[in-house]
Amino acid sequence: xTTRLHNVRSIETGAPVELFAQEGRWSERSPNxxxxxxxxxxFVAPPFVDCHCHVLPTGLDLSKxxxxxxxxxxxxxxxxAGALRDVRNGWLLAVRYDQTRYDGKHLTLRELDAVSPSxxxxxxxxxxxxxxxxxxxxxxxxxxxxxxxxxxxxxxxxADGRLTGVLLESAHEFVSERTPAPDLDGMxxxxxxxxxSMSEMGIVAACDMMTGRFDLVQELLAYxxxxxxxxxxxxxxxxxxxxxFGSRGIGAARFADCVRDLRHARLGGVxxxxxxxxxxxxxAIHGRYEGGTGAGKLIYPPDELTRRVLTAHDAGYSVAVHAxxxxxxxxxxxxxxxxxxxxxxxxxHAMLLSDAQxxxxxxxxxxxxxxxxxxxxxxxxxxxxxxxxxxxxxKRSRSVVSAGVPLAYSSDRPIVPGNPMHGVNTAATRPDGxxxxxxxxxxxxxxxxxxxAAVASGMHDxxxxxxxxxxxxxxxxxxxHDPEATVAQLISLD
Ligand SMILES: [Zn+2]
Numbered sequence: 001x002t003t004r005l006h007n008v009r010s011i012e013t014g015a016p017v018e019l020f021a022q023e024g025r026w027s028e029r030s031p032n033x034x035x036x037x038x039x040x041x042x043f044v045a046p047p048f049v050d051c052h053c054h055v056l057p058t059g060l061d062l063s064k065x066x067x068x069x070x071x072x073x074x075x076x077x078x079x080x081a082g083a084l085r086d087v088r089n090g091w092l093l094a095v096r097y098d099q100t101r102y103d104g105k106h107l108t109l110r111e112l113d114a115v116s117p118s119x120x121x122x123x124x125x126x127x128x129x130x131x132x133x134x135x136x137x138x139x140x141x142x143x144x145x146x147x148x149x150x151x152x153x154x155x156x157x158x159a160d161g162r163l164t165g166v167l168l169e170s171a172h173e174f175v176s177e178r179t180p181a182p183d184l185d186g187m188x189x190x191x192x193x194x195x196x197s198m199s200e201m202g203i204v205a206a207c208d209m210m211t212g213r214f215d216l217v218q219e220l221l222a223y224x225x226x227x228x229x230x231x232x233x234x235x236x237x238x239x240x241x242x243x244x245f246g247s248r249g250i251g252a253a254r255f256a257d258c259v260r261d262l263r264h265a266r267l268g269g270v271x272x273x274x275x276x277x278x279x280x281x282x283x284a285i286h287g288r289y290e291g292g293t294g295a296g297k298l299i300y301p302p303d304e305l306t307r308r309v310l311t312a313h314d315a316g317y318s319v320a321v322h323a324x325x326x327x328x329x330x331x332x333x334x335x336x337x338x339x340x341x342x343x344x345x346x347x348x349h350a351m352l353l354s355d356a357q358x359x360x361x362x363x364x365x366x367x368x369x370x371x372x373x374x375x376x377x378x379x380x381x382x383x384x385x386x387x388x389x390x391x392x393x394x395k396r397s398r399s400v401v402s403a404g405v406p407l408a409y410s411s412d413r414p415i416v417p418g419n420p421m422h423g424v425n426t427a428a429t430r431p432d433g434x435x436x437x438x439x440x441x442x443x444x445x446x447x448x449x450x451x452x453a454a455v456a457s458g459m460h461d462x463x464x465x466x467x468x469x470x471x472x473x474x475x476x477x478x479x480x481h482d483p484e485a486t487v488a489q490l491i492s493l494d
């Protein structure tokens with residue numbers, strides 16, 4: 001069976017081209033065509049790959065109430081009241097609550113109680129670092145008026161000492177963890193939903209960077225089931241270290257069995273966190289945050305991080321480590337170099353990098369993943385935490401590419417909406433307050449979100465060369481020249 005894709009244009013030259021596919025791969029020109037696809041004059045490009053995101057959580061969020069369109073407290077309360085009748089699992093969970101878009105004051109538990117005193121309601125803040133709960137949610141999470149603030153978090157109180165329902169950082173996590181976890185069918189539905197929304201953006205493969213958040217074995221089964229039923233988005237799984245090797249993990253032997261049983265989903269490796277985030281002042285940095293609020297924090301002492309990296313490396317897995325601050329990057333590079341094969345491992349985020357660190361990463365050959373859309377969404381919180389000078393140099397794409405570091409772009413959805421074109425546009429024209437000297441060209445940005453991201457995901461055969469898997473994105477306009485270009489169709493012939 002030979003397919004011919006015709007009436008499409010090259011993104012490099014704009015000239016008409018045709019592509020042939022045989023047995024799921026792009027092939028040489030062939031006179032024996034069984035099937036024709038008319039590309040309607042669109043631009044044919046390699047498909048996008050999101051090499052760092054959270055697939056299952058994206059799908060779960062898509063089935064929660066979305067508060068993105070709300071521009072006042074009353075809007076939020078109206079949307080919540082309207083959603084009450086569709087409550088599943090007993091809780092009403094909403095995402096993308098953002099009071100900073102209107103008067104800046106948080107909603108309170110009392111306002112939410114007026115909507116429902118009995119259904120637990122939890123609104124997650126768009127930052128992912130806070131939420132607002134009603135009384136029923138606090139009761140369901142076993143949080144009483146006498147609760148103590150957990151380390152690194154706060155149950156915000158009124159002047160008279162009563163809880164307001166506003167939950168910050170670890171207090172927010174404490175209550176979130178007590179919301180109902182999805183079962184296998186719920187996971188399958190959510191992964192499918194996430195993959196459908198990604199395919200609409202022209203994405204054909206995605207790395208899930210925290211598999212095992214709810215239940216590792218069930219999640220592996222769920223990803224495999226979605227692919228078995230014909231998902232167009234391939235998933236590559238990076239499994240949380242502690243769910244395999246931790247004291248309550250399933251253990252290396254059982255994990256190896258589970259991986260062997262995967263028929264469709266692929267294992268990318270093992271994921272660790274070295275630090276937190278800039279917005280919350282928890283990324284481990286050299287120097288201090290503005291306002292003297294500390295230098296962030298390493299999640300593990302350096303020798304413990306090295307031990308964890310070595311455990312996974314010695315068991316035969318590639319390791320991807322979340323390191324946002326420059327101090328965390330030093331510690332992670334020490335750990336990667338201790339393996340003797342640093343080029344097998346991935347540095348995630350690496351937002352703050354010195355010239356010397358970039359040279360070190362280039363020498364070691366580690367892959368780095370950036371999330372350019374962060375600059376578009378979180379600039380204000382970076383400036384508050386780091387001041388204008390350090391903020392201007394976050395995510396140094398130009399320097400990293402010029403040093404020869406294998407760099408790849410991604411979204412980290414659901415933290416951001418995650419349309420790859422927004423990432424491409426942001427990397428090519430950095431927003432106000434970010435140094436233009438660290439921009440890349442649109443060609444480079446597009447490459448970093450397509451072929452380079454495919455390689456970083458272990459999929460070297462995604463592209464438009466003969467022999468590559470026959471997948472392509474058809475754009476209405478040329479994405480290399482036009483920031484408004486959108487994916488009109490995804491071609492998947494394998
Ligand atoms: Zn992430």
